[in-house]
Amino acid sequence: MKTFLIRLLIFGTLFTGLVLASAYKLAQPGEMDYVGGIVIKHKRLNEIKGPRLIFAGGSNMAFGLDSKAVEEATHMPVVNLALHGGLGLDFILEELKDVVRAGDMVVLSPEYFLEEGRYELDAAVAAFMPASEKYFKHDFYTVFKYSVESRFTQIGYNRDYLMAGWRKRNAPPERDYAAEVYSHKAFNSYGDVVAHLDLPAYGAPKVPLKLHAGYWDGIPKINAASKVLEQRGVRFYFVFPAFCQSSYDNNIAAISTLEVSLRKDLRIPVICRPQDFVYPDTLYYDSYYHLTKTGRNLRTQQLIKIVQPLTAELHAEKMLLTNTATNRPHQPQPYR
Amino acid sequence: MVFNSFEFALFLPIVFVLYWLVAKGSLLFQNLVLLAASFVFYGMWDYRFLFLLFFSILLDYTSGLQIHAAKTPRAKQWWLFASIVINLGFLFFFKYYNFFVDSFADLLRTFGLQPHVWTLKIILPVGISFYTFHGLSYVIDIYREKVTPTRNFNNYALFVSFFPLLVAGPIERATHLLPQIEQPRRFELSKAADGLRQILWGLLKKMVIADGCAFYANQIFDNPDAYSGSTLVVGAVLFAFQIYGDFSGYSDMALGIARLFGFELLRNFAYPYFSRDIAEFWRRWHISLSSWFKDYVYIPLGGSREGRFKAIRNTFIIFLLSGFWHGANWTFILWGGIHALYFLPLLLANRNRKNMEIVAQGRRLPSVLELWQMLRTFALVTFAWIFFRVENMTEAVVYINGIFSFSIMEMPVIFPKGLLLLTTLFLLAEWQGREHPYALANLEPRWPRPARWALYTVLLFCLILLKSEQQQFIYFQF
Known part of the structure; x- marks a missing residue:
């Protein structure tokens, strides 16, 4: 037994040393820098004093919204808070709970069946904005697990980096589009991703995505968040994500089932149909969810059509309140 | 967990x-x-x-x-x-x-x-x-x-x-x-070391081969009508390696873990893809289940000793039951039925116990005939796996129709060269170790410790660098 343990210890020590040496941070994928965009988004959130129209969700909204156009159409200051689906629905909802205030209107657009976030992405966000630590779970066990697993992941990043360097030496590409888009500099001051707008699009992946329909724990999570937002006097709405045609066609049954569950069980209004934001694959930049400039314009116009009556209603209520009750505190109307 | x-x-x-x-x-x-x-x-x-x-x-x-x-x-x-x-x-x-x-x-x-x-x-x-x-x-x-x-x-x-x-x-x-x-x-050093080695081999099978193949096989099986016949063939072959890597990898880990605690569990896999006929395949695939059905169903029903009709009936019963054991779906029952049909000619010709010894035992390479027999058996097994993998009979029909179309002559759209190369290396390692309980089992007496440790290090780095997105173990659903 003693011999076994000693040998195991020696081998373990040598191997750990090798892993630590190989896990020296040579490079990281662009998305780790891309999530730094949260700083711009929160800066805009804090700059606006009155009620705001906040778009939240994953990268489908980050890539697929022209906030300025929405702002001009709705006469409400817009913030595109959507960043990355990989942060997880919990992160997105916790962030919303933290930033909203009375009078805000929130439009949530998570990707289909969005699940728990990736800790490495959540941690990368926290590196840019330490205050975001409260948006995700980081107990001792999770942090310990991440600190071990991140070493292994880093070795993979280093391999990719070295291989990319080798490829470049053999056939240098003209431009590294991915590096330009997946960076914290990809955003405009509203929080929209704009770095990809004038770049040649890759199109949606050739193999359609397969969604596995089933129970989605996102519904109870959104419902729980909606209670908090309701108490704060916030109007909260759900919209379906932008999705490429081929993947939509491949998942009509799953999406229809989800739509039925959402309309039945969600506490907040679902203000569109899934097909409202389905566009041809050629209008996608590089994934099933990331729209190109043309796709983004189409989606923005569609969103304006959906959101405009709601913001008009909000303006009308505000006018009514201002005209009728001068000294009464603001009492937001229930949104259902 | x-x-x-x-x-x-x-x-x-x-x-x-x-x-x-x-x-x-x-x-x-x-x-x-x-x-x-x-x-x-x-x-x-x-x-x-x-x-x-x-x-x-x-x-x-x-x-x-x-x-x-x-x-x-x-x-x-x-x-x-x-x-x-x-x-x-x-x-x-x-x-x-x-x-x-x-x-x-x-x-x-x-x-x-x-x-x-x-x-x-x-x-x-x-x-x-x-x-x-x-x-x-x-x-x-x-x-x-x-x-x-x-x-x-x-x-x-x-x-x-x-x-x-x-x-x-x-x-x-x-x-x-x-x-x-x-x-x-009693704690035995050699047993514990052997257990760890088998766990390592099982992890490689699961995390590198099975999960790697699953990535592409899932894409193809999720959209069978979107691909050419040749791509569907690639999908079926990848699934064949996925399920083998997944389940035999799990079994290797189970046996290795048990050995760490001083237990010897029943062997579950014995290089089934090196079988020369279907009967041999079933002596080498999920052995503990096959022998369970043999001992508790086939033999009590009379086995093959009570006339030809009863032997055929009993064969169908155990294959259909075996299919049904895997899941509540007609596709599993059909999978069992297809294997029964494969088995039938061997039973009728009394050739079901022909290939009892290890293929090419004592030799480095198989003969041309053995190679042909192994490829033929693998093709039959892979065809049957299609029914095991699809979610319903309609998908099975779409998949099979796709394979038997002119598009089988086209170049496959999905052909992961790196993964196929890796799978080939894995198969060579398995071939090399086929006379032993698992591919790395014969290292200890032959390789000096530094060489063994170097190999373990390389394999562990393979796990880190080549692992794919984690997939649930297929057999957990059963």
């Missing part, structure tokens, strides 16, 4: 230390440590099903003692009957209830009736098919007087719930595992 998880990487050393260092020298405490660990392991899936597991253990433990103590054959039969009915009742309820209700409703609809279907949202308890079969083999063996029931409840509970085999086998027999549980175990 799965074997290739971070949680298990913490769990295993804790149990190992408690077992060998804290409970050292006491059989009772060692067994209690393993029993507690097994319940923790299972409870981390879903603690509610611990009650079901406990009830199943209690039922078979009591039935075993009652069968043994019964004075009359009738009383013995009654207890055996009760145990089988209750065990299979639970299995039926959790695994097959909705299948039978839906199938019956479909049948009524074909006659123009509109039945009110009452299906339930049932969660399948992980490992139920495996531990039910453990318990059944125990009571049947007691009834047949092959085994004397144990009076020690802890030992019996450990026999059923021993964590390496609890959720996906191998399906153990009381004659094999119970004596090991009842006897004191």
